[in-house]
Amino acid sequence: MKRQVEVFTANCPVCDPVVEMIRELACGRCEVTTYDLVKQCEDKTCLDKIAEYGIKKVPAVVVSGELLDCCKDSAITEAKLVEAGIGQS
DSSP: OOEEEEEEEOSSTTHHHHHHHHHHHOOTTEEEEEEETTTOOTTSHHHHHHHHHTOOSSSEEEETTEEOTHHHHSOOOHHHHHHTTTTOO
16 A cells, blocks of 8 residues: 655755655665645645644645654754655565
C-alpha cells in the first residue's frame, strides 16, 4: 500500500529545502504530492486540505492523513520525516 505524503509549501527559501529533502527520502512506497499555496491548486482542494489538517504554517507535511507533530510547533528534520515513515519500504 502506498504511503501518501502531502507537502504544503509557499515555494519559498524556507520551504524548498524541505520539499527537496522529502523527494530525496521518498521510497517506492511513498506517493508525494506537493501543494504550492501561493499558486493554489486549480480546484482549490489544497485550501480544503489546509482546514482539514489544521495547518497553521508552512512548510507542512502530512503522512497518511496525519499532520506531523513537527509541523505544528518545531522544525522539520530528516530524522522526524524518517520517523514518520518517509523513505521506509
